[in-house]
Amino acid sequence: MRAAWRAAVFFFGLGRRAKRTKVFFALGLVPVLLSLLFRMRHALSIAPRGFSGEFFYSNVILPFYVQFLVLMLALFFGTSVVLEEVEGRTLAYLLTRPLSRPAAVLGKFAASAGHALAVLNIGLFGSFLILKIERAGDPSAWLSVARDSAVLDLSLLCYLSLFTLMGTFVKRAIFFGLLFCFGWENVIAFFPGLTQKLAIAHYVKSLIPQPPGQTFSFLRLMLEPSPPLFAVLILAGLTVVFLAAAGLVFSQKEYVTEN
Amino acid sequence: MTPVIQTRKLSKWYGNILGLSEVSLEIGPGITGLLGPNGAGKSTLMKLLTGQLKPSLGRVLLAGEGVWNNPALFRRIGYCPEHDSFYEDTTGRQFLDGLLRLHGFGAAEAARRTESALRLVEIWGDENRLIRGYSRGMRQRLKVAQALAHDPEILILDEPLNGLDPLGKRKIIRLIKELKAGNRTILVSSHVLPEVEALTRDIRLLHQGKIIAAGDIHDIRDLIDAHPHVVALRCDRPRKLAARLMEEPHVLKVHFGPDGLLTLETDNRDLFFGGLPALVVELDLEIEEITSPDDNLQAVFDYLVGK
Structure with a gap:
């Protein structure tokens, strides 16, 4: 664990200076900008009637996270854990240190997770404050955003570990990752029976409360949601399994750089 | 050890x-x-x-x-x-x-x-x-x-x-x-x-x-030296130089190419290059170019593997 911590500190420092982190920090501010725009329209009384901050948060901001930003953060940070080292030919520096291979993967995963979670939460809490400023004194509002944050964090870690695993053995991991995110994860949700449970998105959406009586929601489940505790256990379990598999693959696989 | x-x-x-x-x-x-x-x-x-x-x-x-x-x-x-x-x-x-x-x-x-x-x-x-x-x-x-x-x-x-x-x-x-x-x-x-x-x-x-x-490395060099080295020379009077070089025991072959190019083989590269300046002065030659087409590692390896 000490070695993984050393690797995490090293890669966290490297990641702060990486272009990818800067681009995603900018992308992470999109919900904040959208919230600001909404607020301005509201202040100018040009927002549609009944289109409240609450509604905007649940139907625009949250779907943006669940269906786009979480996936993109996980895909680009996750696949880069190993692929970046292989393609950048810096793997030799890592493999010739007194650092076990699983510790190196775990450390870089932790560093990537740190950056991705920061991007996610800064935007989420920023949007919340802008859209629900009137309820800033209400503990239940904070509880609600904390719950959303926890769900998004858990889903991010789950996807991140999956793409970390994918990056250890698939060369065009981003391409296949995109297929997974916008193909499999969306299509499978419309399948009847237990098939929908083969998508990570099913468990994520099971944890997001469906507003009662609301006829329209981007995040509504097509079929039956799983119980919340079961969904949490599945997401946490998958994270552990994907990470362990990534460590195992990385410790057994040799990476040949092309000359 | x-x-x-x-x-x-x-x-x-x-x-x-x-x-x-x-x-x-x-x-x-x-x-x-x-x-x-x-x-x-x-x-x-x-x-x-x-x-x-x-x-x-x-x-x-x-x-x-x-x-x-x-x-x-x-x-x-x-x-x-x-x-x-x-x-x-x-x-x-x-x-x-x-x-x-x-x-x-x-x-x-x-x-x-x-x-x-x-x-x-x-x-x-x-x-x-x-x-x-x-x-x-x-x-x-x-x-x-x-x-x-x-x-x-x-x-x-x-x-x-x-x-x-x-x-x-x-x-x-x-x-x-x-x-x-x-x-x-x-x-x-x-x-x-x-x-x-x-x-x-x-x-x-x-x-x-x-x-x-x-x-x-010296043993290996000796092994390499047992094989002839190719040297290419371009000068104003290649025939005169060739005639003089053929008198040297370490020069094995001389071949005339286009534009005054002389390609020769020697079994003692050091002796050849050591004596060349004196020869140039003696014959009053103008040397335009000297190259060793096989003076590279690949050629050395080719010798060693018998190509």
Whole structure:
């Protein structure tokens, strides 16, 4: 664990200076900008009637996270854990240190997770404050955003570990990752029976409360949601399994750089 | 003497391509040169020695231990990769300090070692510049610095002189020779014969994935000298020069080419080049060009493998 911590500190420092982190920090501010725009329209009384901050948060901001930003953060940070080292030919520096291979993967995963979670939460809490400023004194509002944050964090870690695993053995991991995110994860949700449970998105959406009586929601489940505790256990379990598999693959696989 | 680096019938295939074939080596303390043309398998061997690749067949032992998935061994090994690759958005100091922290050194010790290593390779002064702004020579020296900053007993340097100017080469050669002290085992690869010659007399010749000669460089040179060398000369009066050269016992053949080009074979290259200036003065010739078409490592290997 000490070695993984050393690797995490090293890669966290490297990641702060990486272009990818800067681009995603900018992308992470999109919900904040959208919230600001909404607020301005509201202040100018040009927002549609009944289109409240609450509604905007649940139907625009949250779907943006669940269906786009979480996936993109996980895909680009996750696949880069190993692929970046292989393609950048810096793997030799890592493999010739007194650092076990699983510790190196775990450390870089932790560093990537740190950056991705920061991007996610800064935007989420920023949007919340802008859209629900009137309820800033209400503990239940904070509880609600904390719950959303926890769900998004858990889903991010789950996807991140999956793409970390994918990056250890698939060369065009981003391409296949995109297929997974916008193909499999969306299509499978419309399948009847237990098939929908083969998508990570099913468990994520099971944890997001469906507003009662609301006829329209981007995040509504097509079929039956799983119980919340079961969904949490599945997401946490998958994270552990994907990470362990990534460590195992990385410790057994040799990476040949092309000359 | 117990060998520090040992391989037994080491082979490596990349799919159907043979990278290394039944290489058995025993290398002890001191500097050993690994010489071979591009594509000979030098980098493959070095990656196998540093546990980056798994052998297809055979064994690798460093200090008596297997190297694949043996991270503890890397406290004792320093490796300089061939590729010019770095974490470009870091400074030289951050790069080295970070790698030392991966070794488990505390902040103060890592900082001290970083400064010491950067001073040794003469980058101190540019330590806070981004690596992407470093010259090729500085990058090469930084790679050497990261290999030796943790003070390893075994140094494996893959083409450390690549891309350096003559002055830079001289500095690194001097540094490697200084590192020899303290009973270190240093394996240096190169495809340039004079570079290796400047570093050590103990060499291993690698060709098409096989060790074809091992031992003292002078013995190998003698072996090479047993074969004729080809020299091409362009001058104003090639016939006169040819007639005079044919009187020399070490000149075996002379061939006339277009535009005054004279191609000759000699079995004593040193004697030929030693006597040439006197001959030019004696005959009052104007030499436009002298080349040795086979004075390269590939030709040497071709001789040795009997092509």
